[in-house]
Amino acid sequence: MGGGGGGGDNETYASMEEANAVDYSAPSRQQDSSYSVASTSAVQVEEELYKKERMTLLQENSVDSTRATDAQSSGVLDDYEVVYVKDNVSVHPTQNALGRISGRLRLIKQGPSLFMTWIPYSHGGLSRQGSNVVVKGGLRNRMGSRAAERDRNLYTIRAVSLSEMRSIRRHTPPFGWQYIIIVLTSGLAFPPLYFHNGGVKEFLATIRNHALLVRSAEDANVYLVNDIQDPLQRSLTSLELTEQPAQPASAPSQEAPWPVILKQEVPAAAENDVKREGSLKQDSRADSLRKRDHARDLSMNVLEKFSLVTKFARETTAQIFGESRMYLDGLDMDRGPAPRPPSDAEVLISGKEAQASFNKGEDSSSGLKSADEEVVDDNLSADDEGDDQAATNVGTFELVDGTQDDSPSLVWGRARPPPLGSEEWRSFLDSEGRVMDPKALRKRIFHGGIEPEVRHVVWKFLLGYFQFDSTYAEREYLIAKKKEEYEVLKAQWQTVSPEQAKRFAKYRERKHRVEKDVVRTDRTLPYYAGEGDDNANISVLRDILVTYSFYNFDLGYCQGMSDLLSPILYVVDNESEAFWCFAALMEHLAPNFHRDQNGMHSQLLALSKLVQLLDRPLHDYFKQVDCLNYFFCFRWILIQFKREFDYENVLKLWEVLWTNYLSEHFHLYMCVALLKRHRRRIMDEQMEFDTLLKFINELSGHINLESTLRDAEALCLHAGERGAGCIPPGTPPSIPDEEAGGWSD
């Protein structure tokens, strides 16, 4: 009950929703203009919030006693909670002690997300009027506002989400105050925050309770926040809540592909350690991981950014007037001191903060305690909630925090079982050759793949050329019958006489295009090696593709098809059977080649939804840089990653995809896994359409298939029904329902 604060907060929400509405509804082509509209609104909202904050401070100064009595009952107020408060945390813009700005540092938990604020105290001179001039424009044109007041505005940290933080550096000089420097994922850094009353440890411990802190291998004083792989890793433990992944045939691998998590290195409040069962187990694993290169790369990255911080510190010291180059390059100066436009979540929290701070006591330890309890609650409920927030980065952490477990059933900790061999394959068949348990077979292949020696048989089942419940005899008959059928189809174009061809432009054109492309398909592979059409297998590729363009005349031939056929012919090594396997695959993938590209667009849209679900910050980033069309994943999807891996790995991947075991759209989870793996680079380097496309293109040949499969599996399990809900029925490679009709956006 924050007195006058309540009604105003509602207004704040409304105005922010408006701001977002503008942004969301704008078609992506007009992103540029819509973005600026949104920013303008955001600035207004920010002004509003800022006024609120000042009001709150005024109130806080005068109604201490009210707050104290409310404190006990305010463990959870609506969705947010102040979990850490520290007073007398200061910014020192100049060497001069008089220039110090003191304020209150807070960590605020809202839903599954954690935010940090640092609000300078208002001094006696600040009147209500004073607070009103401190709005956009005030920095520029209010001659009357005092420099000190300006500095206070400038340094104010309105709610910054933890998901936007890259690292926290702790400084504990032998003399003087401890301080921290926070670097954001954008590369921006906040000025050093000096803890005049101590509390750095507690601050880190609190964050640790709500998100991951990874201590840099390079510098023990640097804590990486929400390290790149962590959302996934943390989400993995939650898999047990949904589905128990199959136990591997072999022992779990000791090698885990994740960077270091060094929880034990952050001194924790004792009460928290007691509650966090499992943290010890995790520590032992983390220890064995600490040398991973990846983690080192990251910390190198961070160190790079610290050079920016140093620069910042220099600039800060030299700073006289706040409005000039305060926040490193790239900041839109018009928007004053805020390092970036506020996110919706941030605004929500800021809006409520007035109330929160009003109701919360100063005693941060009680805040810690209740925060901890809430985390546990979240763990139990979040997965069923279907709550969007649970899928944000920070949310994902919390989802599983407290249920940490070293269970070997974790997807990522597992070695891939050996591929299905011929003996085991026979064990799946009854005496007449029927596959007794197709689901078990698919599951087996999903996890382990197939030995090359049986691949040519098993693929025919996976692709649907053979029925699982067919007998040896039936299949023999099918092969013979389908061979005849193929020959008839092939004869259709092979018997076109030169005279007829003259008047058959479509035929000529198709044949020509196929001929042009087969000689440009996988020629480095011995099976297709040579120049021109001097390789018999190249001629077979051609014959199959031209025949297919007659078999499916409406679709015809499109580039990419030769990429899809090549491995099939290589594995099956029989013209007519390869044709039918290819035709079966095309039942699923033909929409990829539709002229209107609808099949591709629907998959790219589904991918966008999946990223939104599984990595909200990355989604927001893509939105911000106008890349939500996901064209940079075009090649991945069009030909099922054929160009991204070496040939052997393509075979391994495809048989996994074709099992349709966890999802018919497992390839989309592959995309998400890959994007997540590189999310930090993508966002840090602020890749835009061009750079992003180039970056993704150049991943080709540098992707670890097994770890990507594991990531994708984990993501798919974790996303569960919500993931499936992102993918409308009929999205390729699903075979569309006749009734569902074409799906378009």
Added chain:
Amino acid sequence: MSYAYLFKYIIIGDTGVGKSCLLLQFTDKRFQPVHDLTIGVEFGARMITIDSKPIKLQIWDTAGQESFRSITRSYYRGAAGALLVYDITRRETFNHLASWLEDARQHANSNMTIMLIGNKCDLAHRRAVSTEEGEQFAKENGLVFMETSAKTAHNVEEAFINTASKIYQKIEEGIFDVSNESYGIKVGYGGGAGTAGAGRGDASLAPKGGCCG
């Protein structure tokens, strides 16, 4: 490598006219007849020198097939130069030029420099489009024209560099606002490639072209 400017190029034209081979000849100085067909887009880059300034060409080699056009169109954005390629031995690739040009005009910025390339001039015995026709089309549409052979490297270097010279000229004439990246030009940064994270606004402040040694 440092550069004074970075130009984005895009290579467009029908499938099989030799777009990828032109790129490879320009970037690697070799001809590779056996080369995977392009899906989506491939990238190449090379440094050249114009007016004794190092210029980096970043070249986008696109898929030529018609059905990918809706994707290809998105690549035009922010291209400073385009090579529009046809195959002098296949008439239809010449006939399709108008539609490529229309795409380019519609989706690229209007100051994009377009060079018309009649490729495979080493196959003169199979020629189906005369040099004059190429010249005529270029003239009518305000393009620069050149016949090349990716196989023998004839005119390949010239095609890319002439295009760059035209772009450079436009910069000198002040037609481009180089701080606006939608023109497909980036100003280089002192020691290295322009890295993300540096402010957009800074490009306009950078000394024009002179910052790289």
